[in-house]
Amino acid sequence: MDFRKLDNLSVDCVLLKLENNALKVLLRKRSLNLFSENLPIIDDWVLPSHYVLKSNNLGETANRIFNELTGENHLNKSQFRTYGNANRINSDKDLLWIRSRGAKNRTITVAYYLILPSNKKLKQTEGLKWFKIQTLPELGFDHHKIINDAYQDIKSKINTEPLIFNFMQIKFTLNELQSAFETLLGIELDNRNFRKKITSKPYIVPLEEKRKGQSKKPSRLYMFSNEVYNQVVETDHIINI
Structure with a gap:
């Protein structure tokens, strides 16, 4: 060398x-x-x-x-x-x-x-x-x-490539994902509308696990499936917020 x-x-x-x-x-x-x-x-x-x-x-x-x-x-x-x-x-x-x-x-x-x-x-x-x-x-x-x-x-x-998930831990809550978008884009998102869009994406996979936080109700954890994303990438924006 x-x-x-x-x-x-x-x-x-x-x-x-x-x-x-x-x-x-x-x-x-x-x-x-x-x-x-x-x-x-x-x-x-x-x-x-x-x-x-x-x-x-x-x-x-x-x-x-x-x-x-x-x-x-x-x-x-x-x-x-x-x-x-x-x-x-x-x-x-x-x-x-x-x-x-x-x-x-x-x-x-x-x-x-x-x-x-x-x-x-x-x-x-x-x-x-x-x-x-x-x-x-x-x-x-x-x-x-x-x-x-x-x-x-x-x-x-950020709306057309899955870059946002590189910022996330492997398992994340929807609130954590929304906060990441808001911080990176400098905007405030409607919580209900964001959750509706996110949960409609096949590559955002819900888990049978929850994260305990400050609130009394634990938050469900999700994962990003790159394999599923690659199957729909030609026709689907990552979030399209």
Whole structure:
């Protein structure tokens, strides 16, 4: 395997999850202090990323990042955009960071996103933190735009592809599913109408199990059947809310 990197081609990964009725993104701390009055101190956050190795393709590079973070290979990752604007790396901090890594100022980045369920634990946590996308900290490079583009891509597909179920635990209640839609789309749904539409979908499978919560009446659990969905995908929207 050739471990030399292509110093002008990188992969950035946007990991997303829903937690406490908020959409969150995973960021990595970026720190650099060369103790020079002429050089800026870098103390901000960036997306997890790697330069592409000469013996790897783009998908393999994304898999390497996701595996390092979660300990698993994920088939449901999505490549959604490429960033190659000549001026995308132009701040003093970003230029210093690039030079410290022996990379080129003109870097092309291919971005992927991966949706995780709320109960998914990370393999590593040092230097990593989940942030609400509405209250992001100071970010390096054009990572604010990359995060927003990933979010917009998910919103554009949420009614026609089963992306919503990647946010859910394997077994979920209808209230949890409705809350996920409301959080991602920033809307309020009529509870009765939503339940009627959901329960009419053959790929939303009711279980003989219930989840005890704060209410006196336990809530029935459901699962998403990908096998059934694939049989009706040509004629049926995922929810069509």
